[in-house]
Amino acid sequence: MTLLIVILAVVFLVLTIMVISKTQTLLKGVKGSSESEVEDAMTDGANNANAIGLFVFWIVSVIGMVWSFNYAKKDFLMAFGDLPTASSTHGKETDYWFWFGMAVITIAFVLVNTVLFYFPLKYRYNKDRKAYFYPHNNTLEIVWTLIPAIVMAGLVFTGLRVWNRVMSDAPKDAEVIEIMGKQFGWQVRYGGNDDGKLGNYSYKLINDAEGNEFGLDFTDENSFDDFTSNTEIHIPKGKPVLLKIRARDVLHSVFIPHMRVKMDAVPGMPTKFWFVAEKSTADMRAELGNPDFKYEIACTEVCGRSHFAMKLTLIVDEPADYEKWKKEQKSLLATKPEFIEKVPANLKAKAMKYIMPESATTASNDTTTTAASL
Template sequence: MTLLIVALAIVFIVLTILVISKTQTLLKGVKGDSEQSEEVVDSANNINAIGLFVFWILSVVGIFWSFFYAKKDFLIAYGDLPSASSVHGKETDYWFWFGMAVVTASFLVVNTVLFYFPLKYRYNKKRTAHFYPHNNTLEIVWTLIPAVVMAGLVFTGLRVWNKVMSEAPKDAEVIEIMGKQFGWQVRYGGVDNGKLGNYNYKLIDDASGNEFGVDFTDENSFDDFTNSSELHIPKGKPVLLKIRARDVLHSVFIPHMRVKMDAVPGMPTKFWFIADKSTADMKAELGNPDFKYEIACTEVCGRSHFAMKLILVVDEPADYEKWKKEQKSLLASKPEFLEKVPASLKAKAMKYLPSEAPSDSTTASAGTSLPTVTSLR
């Protein structure tokens, strides 16, 4: 590829020199007699017209050669991006390549005509020029055709976009992913109801371990658990990602799933999809036992933006449910958060604490009778 660029640069320099030389010749011809001037102009037009068309043919050859030559390197960091691993991703890929085919065909047709016309209609002293100022029919045709084609491309893309931006199915697995400099944090709704508890940015406290700002006055937060090393999702089930950022702009990008959505501070976003290939499926498909799905940040967010990655694990449904049951709730990991739970909900909260956890003195003094504590994890 480097040699090709060097060769093109040399050709460009040579052509520039020839153009300057030919311009000088034309200027001399214009100052001489009219017959000699016509001969000079005739010769120059022939050379330019033929040269332009040859340039176009060579350009087309170079375009297609460079595409197929570099194709093997397209996003090689992600395993050459095989067919999409999500349901909507396959539809996205289809319309992407359909759009590329339409744009490429239009490019070739328009530029072929553009480079052919100087050859066909180059100066000829025997040809009489026709005055052709305007044609309403032609104007309408070359306006409507591109408009219809572009509108078709836009609306097909909009249809796919509206589908993934619509309300997620009621049985969707709801997972929150939060970006912060420079890493991803993941929160799950637990095993009892799958609902995420409320959060409040004012409650964020890294020192105490409440990086999400989870609000423990909401009983749905009692079984929430977090993970900062992996994001697990089930295969074949809708997954709703609730996305937010804690500091600056980030962007959730899962290339194999064709998922990309910005994480904006103060403005929660979302994206739902269905993964139809587990991690094990992809390892078998690619013949790569070390394959891993990856979540990257595609919004430059600071000095260590390049390192903001998270492993995505797509499990079989049964394996996913088993993995969830093995996880420890945030409340169980940090029993001191029990102090933030209202007295009226402490009995419920205690169910998510390990049996050896000390009971809360406030609850005991209030005379609340607590059940024997056993972990649901």
């Protein structure tokens, strides 16, 4: 890139010298001529040089654009290069319409600017040519207004249709997972294995020292089986996943590049995004031939000094593996049994089975045996 800039600078310098030299030659060649002849000669020379120079500039620019596109496409996030096509259902549609829009805009840009740079060359000053007076044409006005309007309206309404579908309510069978951003990391909460529902929370209950970073409300029995993670997030392949997103301190933004997922995490204003992952982590490793490949969740909202390090590993499991992994997780109540003190008296018996599941099972069996003997 540095070499290209140096070459362009040299070309610009050479052209400047040529223009100055040509101007000096014209001035010397017209000495002794009438003032009108001198003026005509200078005007012809300047217009020719400018017109040709402009068109050459446009040709060089087009070549430069094509070269830069091919040079940089290996680093593109979407359909080209090292990163594969989208790994989510909506992501493929998003990519398609992105590149469709880019193609339409590029074609219009090249056509309009080609005409713009060609006209100064074709219609440069000529003393033997008379200008054609063309004040107005209603048909022409309608054509060049209507065609761009139809094209732009088509792009806008197509994009709106895709946006409405992507941002619609998640299916009822979606796996609901909460992801919370805080300086400088992501934390994840699942609804547990029993009810699959996320329990209530309150920012007033957040206490990092006690281990209640989510501010779970243990007066809500749906919180009893909730479990959390701050090292990785698991989701099932082929099933809708609804991410409930929030932030604890400043603005963050959930970004899963391979899934084409991006949604801001705003303090005090929960957001959401649902998607369907089509490729498991194992599928991607096989497709890329990279046994170390990992999906990643990053933060794309500058949130402080360590923003760059705010990442979380995303693991897409086969459905059976995902259910197996969930069953292996311990609820927050089981890892922090002292939270039983926050449970209302009438719910303590229900909460105890998450703290001492074996005891609860034994007690249940004893009760059943006693009832049977009676």
